[in-house]
Amino acid sequence: MGSFRNQHCILVTLIFLLGAWAHQAAGRTLQQEDPMYEMHEQWMARYGREYKNMGERQSRFEIFKVNVRRIESFNQAGDKSYQLGINQFADLTNEEFKARNRFKSHMCSTEAASFKYENVTAVPSSMDWRKKGAVTPVKNQGQCGCCWAFSAVAAVEGINEITSGKLISLSEQELVDCDVGGQDQGCEGGWMDSAFQFVEKHGLTTETNYPYVGADGKCNVKSESNRAVTIKGYQDVPANSEEALLKAVAMQPVSVAIDAGGFEFQFYSGGVFTGDCGTDLDHGVTAVGYGASDDGTKFWLVKNSWGEEWGEEGYIMMQRDVSAKEGLCGIAMKASYPTA
Numbered sequence: 001m002g003s004f005r006n007q008h009c010i011l012v013t014l015i016f017l018l019g020a021w022a023h024q025a026a027g028r029t030l031q032q033e034d035p036m037y038e039m040h041e042q043w044m045a046r047y048g049r050e051y052k053n054m055g056e057r058q059s060r061f062e063i064f065k066v067n068v069r070r071i072e073s074f075n076q077a078g079d080k081s082y083q084l085g086i087n088q089f090a091d092l093t094n095e096e097f098k099a100r101n102r103f104k105s106h107m108c109s110t111e112a113a114s115f116k117y118e119n120v121t122a123v124p125s126s127m128d129w130r131k132k133g134a135v136t137p138v139k140n141q142g143q144c145g146c147c148w149a150f151s152a153v154a155a156v157e158g159i160n161e162i163t164s165g166k167l168i169s170l171s172e173q174e175l176v177d178c179d180v181g182g183q184d185q186g187c188e189g190g191w192m193d194s195a196f197q198f199v200e201k202h203g204l205t206t207e208t209n210y211p212y213v214g215a216d217g218k219c220n221v222k223s224e225s226n227r228a229v230t231i232k233g234y235q236d237v238p239a240n241s242e243e244a245l246l247k248a249v250a251m252q253p254v255s256v257a258i259d260a261g262g263f264e265f266q267f268y269s270g271g272v273f274t275g276d277c278g279t280d281l282d283h284g285v286t287a288v289g290y291g292a293s294d295d296g297t298k299f300w301l302v303k304n305s306w307g308e309e310w311g312e313e314g315y316i317m318m319q320r321d322v323s324a325k326e327g328l329c330g331i332a333m334k335a336s337y338p339t340a
Contacts, residue, residue: 036065047088047309060091067091071267081297082317085269087310098261101282103148103191115238115248116339123250126291128301134161134253135288136169138314140307142214144187149175150305151255151284152195156204156338158253158288160229163340168228171210178202178219186216192255192284196234196338203227237335240325245332246290249300253288256302257281257334258318265329270312272299274319279330287331290320300331 040061043049051057071084089097129135136157141150149172161167176186179198184190202224210223237254238244248254260283264275272293289301298320308314319328326333 034065036068037061039068040064043086043090049091063093064091067267070263074264080271080274081293081295082264082271082273082275083269084264084267087267087269088307089266089310092266094261094263094266097266098282100143100145101147101260103189103257103282103284114235115244116235117244117247117251118238120247120250123246126289127250128289128291129158129253130288133167134158135303136167138303138308139172139212139305141172141305144176144214144216145189146172146176146187147284147305148184148190148192149179149195151257151286152192152199152338153204154286154288154303154305155192155253155255155336156196156199156229156231158286159231159338159340162252169207170204170229171207171212171223173212173217174205174210174220174224175199177217178224180219187214188216191334192257193234193236193336196231196336199229199231199338200233203230231338231340234336234338237332237337239334240327240332242321242325242327242332245287245327245335246320248335248337249287249290252337253286253303254335254337255284256287256331257284258302258329258331259283260285260329265316268311268316272297272317272319274328277329279326279333281330281334287335291317293317300328302331 043064051060067090068086071086074080074084134157135154139150141147152175153170153172157168157170175184175195175198179190179195180186183194184198205223205226206228209226209228210220237248245254259277259280261280262275262277265273265277285305286303287300288303290299291301292298299317300320302316302318304311304314304316306314318331322328
């Protein structure tokens, strides 16, 4: 009798396992028949994405599908001045994407103590500091929430080139590792004014001397002591004035804070961005110019720190001179620039 029961248990177990295997195989077959399966495979290869297990892969695949369908629907409508595209954020929900940003907007001052460009009466109709040699190639902050460091460094790189004639790629990692005694906290966030204060006091070394690793680390005092650039100080642009911001950007690249948390910002790929966004400032970027499109839409030229795979090779054109005093996505709310 015992032998019979054991055989019966083994048979039941085998049937159960065979059923489970068959179900998994059928699931994989159905998934692979999904026309987006190959697209997701190609996307994973392009961006080097790997998942811990099949469960995570399946859940990310489902998010990927939702995002792709929404992107396609947006572009097919064709009623906007900009387009969306599948980029490195395609397997993230918008909530997960928002959580990456670490700009500490609540710490920023709201009034400019002084503004040296106040009396500028005429500015060029367009400006592109890239063409004037004052902008380094687009960088990528990766998973580290240190947009504030990239924004500040780009502004310092710009003013240094304007005053010295030398374009030097400077170290964001020095700020991440060494500017931690106050409000800036490396990958956990910070703000540009505080970074300018650090550079004013300590100077800043080169990217080559103190390369970016995309994670918090211990301050390398030896590398930090090898100063390549210093600044005299910094100034805030008068808040909520695109006119004041225009005067500043006409003279040098300017650090700006924006609300970059929207789905359309997440997947922006080109054109003049006119999308819906609020003023919940969560991301630091750098305004490196301005202009107008062929249809006359005015825009800010903004350098981001999400690599060249995002936007127009790392840049976004954001609508300028909007009705809201804060500017589109709050771009005129918390702007500042280093002085040399």
